[in-house]
Amino acid sequence: MTSSVRLVRSTTLSPVAEYAYAATVDPPARLVFAAGACPLDADGATVGVGDYAAQARQVMRNLQVALADAGAELTDIAKTTVYVASNDQKDLVTAWQVVRDFLGDHDVPSTLLGVAQLGYANQLVEVEAVAAVRP
Template sequence: MSANVEYINPENTSPAQGLYSNLTKVRAGDLYFISGQLSVGYDGEVVGKGDFDAQFKQVFKNLGDVLTTVGCDFNDVAKFNTYLVASQHIDNFMKNRRELFPSLFATSDYAPNTLLVVDRLVKEDFLIEVEAVARVRD
């Protein structure tokens, strides 16, 4: 976690139901609002058609690439919004997060996440989309 972004799970509130915190405190500074990242390779083609695990990995790779280009990393993320196209993917999403997040974050505290199940994404081949808000580093 960066010195500018603090994840908080207040006492006397219901606990988070997964690998996320209930809120984020962002100290003064500019914010990046990162559009939803999809499972698209550098060639513009869908990566992992029909394979949730492959799409999950590509989505977070793409998100990491965007963060890197502006001098940030996952420790600067203040909030995620995640969109899945089927409730059957929720358990797999949670498993993938448990496996990936310890390598992305400096601590075991993670940014808040809102998880939504939607009818579809921009193309039917996409199974997951993740958008984020990140704080600019000083």
């Protein structure tokens, strides 16, 4: 399948952001709404306890699987939200860098949030995404 996502770059806004400021989805497209990917292994255990980068890697691997099961891939993502259970900006940046590495040149619009707590025991990172693919 070919992606329907087009990244929009602003020449007016600051270039400091490591992502496109907007994305469009060209019709016809089928939207894929991925639940927040968590750092769980196949048995449901939290991977990388205490390690933001290790959890972010597991999250992105799990997101790839969820997207593939829906007929999409990382380059079909139109938007992500990255949740990091920390109030330390260093931890947010650590998780963000892993997400960016997985996305590569497909630097989709993203929101990075520090939150008080996530749903699973010892969970530090979660990523949700919206993707679009041609039917």
